[in-house]
Amino acid sequence: MPKIHGPLDDNARKITGERLQSALVDLIDLSLVAKQAHWNVIGSNFRSVHLQLDQLVSAVRDHMDTLAERAVTIGTTPDGRSTTVASETRIPQPDPGYLRDDKVIATITDALSGVVERFRGHTQATAEPDPVTQDLLISAAQDLEQQHWMFEAMR
Amino acid sequence: MPKIHGPLDDNARKITGERLQSALVDLIDLSLVAKQAHWNVIGSNFRSVHLQLDQLVSAVRDHMDTLAERAVTIGTTPDGRSTTVASETRIPQPDPGYLRDDKVIATITDALSGVVERFRGHTQATAEPDPVTQDLLISAAQDLEQQHWMFEAMR
Amino acid sequence: MPKIHGPLDDNARKITGERLQSALVDLIDLSLVAKQAHWNVIGSNFRSVHLQLDQLVSAVRDHMDTLAERAVTIGTTPDGRSTTVASETRIPQPDPGYLRDDKVIATITDALSGVVERFRGHTQATAEPDPVTQDLLISAAQDLEQQHWMFEAMR
Amino acid sequence: MPKIHGPLDDNARKITGERLQSALVDLIDLSLVAKQAHWNVIGSNFRSVHLQLDQLVSAVRDHMDTLAERAVTIGTTPDGRSTTVASETRIPQPDPGYLRDDKVIATITDALSGVVERFRGHTQATAEPDPVTQDLLISAAQDLEQQHWMFEAMR
Amino acid sequence: MPKIHGPLDDNARKITGERLQSALVDLIDLSLVAKQAHWNVIGSNFRSVHLQLDQLVSAVRDHMDTLAERAVTIGTTPDGRSTTVASETRIPQPDPGYLRDDKVIATITDALSGVVERFRGHTQATAEPDPVTQDLLISAAQDLEQQHWMFEAMR
Amino acid sequence: MPKIHGPLDDNARKITGERLQSALVDLIDLSLVAKQAHWNVIGSNFRSVHLQLDQLVSAVRDHMDTLAERAVTIGTTPDGRSTTVASETRIPQPDPGYLRDDKVIATITDALSGVVERFRGHTQATAEPDPVTQDLLISAAQDLEQQHWMFEAMR
Amino acid sequence: MPKIHGPLDDNARKITGERLQSALVDLIDLSLVAKQAHWNVIGSNFRSVHLQLDQLVSAVRDHMDTLAERAVTIGTTPDGRSTTVASETRIPQPDPGYLRDDKVIATITDALSGVVERFRGHTQATAEPDPVTQDLLISAAQDLEQQHWMFEAMR
Amino acid sequence: MPKIHGPLDDNARKITGERLQSALVDLIDLSLVAKQAHWNVIGSNFRSVHLQLDQLVSAVRDHMDTLAERAVTIGTTPDGRSTTVASETRIPQPDPGYLRDDKVIATITDALSGVVERFRGHTQATAEPDPVTQDLLISAAQDLEQQHWMFEAMR
């Protein structure tokens, strides 16, 4: 099987690849949870929440693609299949059915809290082995933390 | 719990809602499988396959959102959470790791064959209970079948 | 007086023309009612309702024009004059003066309920005499039903 | 009932509000008459008249919205409902059915003559009580008078 | 020889493929006839007819491509070669040389009448074997019938 | 020191220049106050208020630049330095720290009330000495008064 | 000879028409003088002056067209033929051949001074007979005076 | 006086410069004549002629600027002042006042005939001394001859 020869040594590639894989699972599931809420939200704040969630999805999908391509670039292979995401995600899942707007805001704020905290860890862990990956993680963290503020501010 | 009062009677809503939910699971997982291949593909046809897969993802995401919003519109609640997708998907899953370009073409052609066949069923089943949903399913089927031709033509 | 020779026989043209005329009156008056609310709405949800109404007006005006041109295309003459609209409309009218945001949401949801129901009838009635017109009505129904969900979700 | 506190005193608001309401009725009905002609026009000049009418509708709808929002801004409530328009309009109505192109040109020229004359009156009447409203009316008058020239030049 | 495996059974593919091939010949020749008129038209209505013909060509070319790709998608092979078009077209051909504007309008109206009638047949014939193809044919028919009205209205 | 020779005599320039300077201070400080609220707002209406404030800032910055350039054009020199703005502003200042959404709406409505009233004065005062400046002030007043309505409507 | 029936009485039309004709001659010749300088300018400030002149030409051409169309709108016939412009212009003409950048700046500043002064007169003269024309003249004056400042500031 | 050192020898520059100057006078006056007709045209073909003339003006202005800049580039100084244009133009001038649409078509066709013939001469004369200028003249000739066809076709 051919293999991409990224710019990192084996140890750095291993550490960085694991962090990217973890981040990828978070972002894919976050996009699914946000879409779930985007579709099922009800309440007087429907329109604001519905639109804000689509901005979140759009940002998350961009970072998801960038980080997965970074994983291949350094010589690892990202895994974003549904079974992987379902079994590895650490994002608390919303109930099925309608979701009241205030419930959505609380759910997404909590989901983002966890993701933000894990990205902080990824950022620190990749600083030494791969500053390029770290820079991409910082950029994703910036958007995720900004979204966290916006949802929290709506409470 | 409040509830959206869509334009259908109970029976029509039930039939249509089940078809939309089934279609939604197919499209979400198809987007994840296509992204997985988009990232991990290798081989001399890398660029063509990599780009064609992103066109597929883009079309699939648009239809996914339209159909899920249709589900809420008729008074049901779509479920696109990762655990639901992982447990209900009928799309054969690619192996982890690198995927040779010809393997990707075969995998996606097969995945599309199954989805196309199921959408044929959805189209027939919704003709009577909800022609509006049927029209959206036909529009999705058209894109999915066109993508099926393009991947099959690459073999 | 010259006359456009559309693709339908006399009976099909008569049935289809009457349905298109009925739909046209609904859409013109819906656009006027929505603008009335767009201008006079007050309340803490002002901005969301004000903007959502303009999206509704924009969609309604597009379908209005398409359906009226379809009427000429099949050889009938649409009537969208204010006196015709005022005397034939079945949309309940808002009171003059300021309209509280929750009142607007209820009023528009009700107006859309009626229009959606009548479009269901048009869709069935034109299936046999003119599938092209039916397709346009289905497309309009899709947008109208989606708007109905969005306003209902805000309640 | 809450109330918008515009920048005018009671007398100025009353005069300006009445002028804006009168202008609004003219513009809404003008847009409906122009659309009616846009759809039903026939004759060798069909294309030019059909397109020119849509430019007229587009300009009229922009001014209609601006003036209605001005009415709310100064603390009055515009009334653009179909029954109000139908009963208060002073624009001569076209016959139903096909309209020959030269007939359309004459009809629209006459309609515009009346509207232009009434806007002259509005412009003078609002100069003192509200120069901001006057400025919007002048801007609308400029487009209406330009359209009047263009239709008259086609005769 | 490899072969595309479309979603239809043999009988449905045969019926649908023949209809698409017939539609393709009509649209290719219609685009050539309309261009012929676009270039050779003279008369006081030159500009309107010249421009309207280019709108027709643009719409026809889009549908031509969509229908031909649909033919491959279902597993047939469209034939749009000049000899095929020349021998199979049923569109009456204009004389060579200059074409007066009123002659062009009559010629194109007649050409569209025939095409519209044949598309009605295609739409009915494909309803059962392939609703996806039918939907594309209805969409083409809508544009062709609208163009027919516009040219007829110019007479 | 060279000097721009504007189109006004000394007295007209003096009156107009003072009005423009006063308007400039109002607009610069209004943009700073609106940004302050844009950043620090919290509450369930966060998204609507946050976005509406940015529309306000955008409109205010455009008028600010136009009026300051008008001041140079007539031969005076606008002063928009922070110390000037801080000492001359008549806009009531928000407290530091978080601002609840309803508080923001009240604060901005009040700020706009004052600015609108002062612009009314500027409009009257410049009518005779410089109708060009007056026209720019009327245009700014129109946007400011429209924003005032929108914030007041949210209460 | 047919005639456009503008909204003004005979006296108002005569006064306004003469002012518009005078403004038209000024603007056409100003555009020719500015182009002449745009082409023949030399000197270390070449680029700035060359580009600034094209901004001037662009603004002048827009106002020229607007004012000429206003003239037809009110029922007079603008005269912008080269012999009329050459014999009636009051703008001092540049010498043929190369023009040093500082010479261009002085020439255009002087040309603009004269035009600005005459537009002041037009603005006052049309206030009573036609406020719509006055509004267009004020808008042109604003751009002309702004350009005057910019060229003067370069000295 | 400094001087631009173009790529031509003295004789080539002299010949080319004279041709460019002649072409420039033609194009400036053609743009003025076309604008004069654009404003004063009346008749049933008003809209088509009015719009076609603006396309002509737009094309002519582009070539005018290109050719004048070419003149400076080769070291001559173009003269586009109104007195030069008025005294040197060979384009027959329209009468003042309204111009019937058929009269406009004849006038512009004649004007274009003359310009086209002179550009043929310029093209031949510059082939040897400056192929770059010839290429620009050919490009201008193509547009002018195309416009000539379009106006002649309207007769």
Added chain:
Amino acid sequence: MPKIHGPLDDNARKITGERLQSALVDLIDLSLVAKQAHWNVIGSNFRSVHLQLDQLVSAVRDHMDTLAERAVTIGTTPDGRSTTVASETRIPQPDPGYLRDDKVIATITDALSGVVERFRGHTQATAEPDPVTQDLLISAAQDLEQQHWMFEAMR
């Protein structure tokens, strides 16, 4: 029958008209052959060939329209009807049915070789009678030869 009076004498018009007619037949048939291949191509290089063919069609259609309009401009009447194209084309025709990608590349390279050679002849033949037409043919030749390189490079 009226006639367009182009800028050429009888002999030049005859020579140029024949060359343009020959070029027109080539380009129309080339666009049909390329579309035929665009639809029926299969093979691992499907995507590259499919897309490259659409770029070819797009370029060919643009030149086709330009050259046909040039033919009318010089006073001849282009003939692009299907029977004319089918009987006069010199482009070798592809077989019906699927076309393997390497077969398509060879077919299109050969078709382009012939067209390029004939355009060389047209370019030489029109140099003297009509340099404007020659310039358009050179521009078309440049694109056709570039496409020839690209298809040949794929072999």
Added chain:
Amino acid sequence: MPKIHGPLDDNARKITGERLQSALVDLIDLSLVAKQAHWNVIGSNFRSVHLQLDQLVSAVRDHMDTLAERAVTIGTTPDGRSTTVASETRIPQPDPGYLRDDKVIATITDALSGVVERFRGHTQATAEPDPVTQDLLISAAQDLEQQHWMFEAMR
């Protein structure tokens, strides 16, 4: 009073918040100083300096907004009110009145020197407590230092 829970501990938030507040004051005042110069600059280099200053303002406003929103995101509340800016700014203030172009260049270069130096400090101070904020500060520093070069290069 509710509070945004940013991703930092108390100490990190305190350090980062103070740096962001300091940066905010610098950027707001820099935008005001640059606008002041943009309006009042005179001299032969007027156009270059006037335009360059607007590029500076545009870049500064973007960073200002990003940094202020970062401050809220981490749980502090930015203070950008005019009194705060006026009392805390360390940017040397230009004199009122006209500013010669060379004076402007010197003033802005000096202002940028100070800001750049302080941003260096902020960058170092935030590296450890908040790498996300540091990344935003580095991005702002890059633009500020680039502007510093451009103004210094003009000296």
Added chain:
Amino acid sequence: MPKIHGPLDDNARKITGERLQSALVDLIDLSLVAKQAHWNVIGSNFRSVHLQLDQLVSAVRDHMDTLAERAVTIGTTPDGRSTTVASETRIPQPDPGYLRDDKVIATITDALSGVVERFRGHTQATAEPDPVTQDLLISAAQDLEQQHWMFEAMR
């Protein structure tokens, strides 16, 4: 080794290929010299020269690509490697380090003089062997000579 079969005979290809190779070296090195000056220029005219150089680079890069692709199209292989450019360039090289603006203008004017003169030779030499290449060279010459004027005019 396969080979592209361009449209020229051996002699014509040899002559044309040599001219294109020579032109390519000139354009690549001109782009490098212009970028060198773009980065290192200082002086009061910094902004104008800095921006004008980027316009030059942009135009040069476009022509460079067009001419190199033309070389492959005719069956030769362009050589644009750095060693080839460095050893074959005839453009005088600027000194390293800062370049005063007047020095840059002189350097670029001289560089352009040489390039323009050599392109004149290329244009003449390719007229007979390949008019298509000649047309591309004339188009490049036009832009290069225009840039030469603009830099010379700045002296």
Added chain:
Amino acid sequence: MPKIHGPLDDNARKITGERLQSALVDLIDLSLVAKQAHWNVIGSNFRSVHLQLDQLVSAVRDHMDTLAERAVTIGTTPDGRSTTVASETRIPQPDPGYLRDDKVIATITDALSGVVERFRGHTQATAEPDPVTQDLLISAAQDLEQQHWMFEAMR
């Protein structure tokens, strides 16, 4: 000789300037090598490789400009002249003449390997002396490494 006063001390400026100069030589030569391959590539993968190379060139040119301007910003003077590039480049050079597609992929992959490795060194070396430069180098490294993956994946 004046000098830009960047934000670094002498030692930091020296280290950073040397790294930027080295990076600049790499990027300029990489753009030339990629263009050389873009023009001379042949083989069945021609289109994919040809297009991918232009994406590489576009990304490389952007970073080249950014890094060179950074060099001036910190007070050094970048040297991008052809002789400097040719003598200092460490990128292995392709042979002249045609380049088979697999050869191109190998050549570019190798060239990118070297550049990527050297940029890793630059990134580490500039971390302490200039984090702003480091950030720009990381951003360039990200694109270069991504391109490396894409070319390697095509093998």
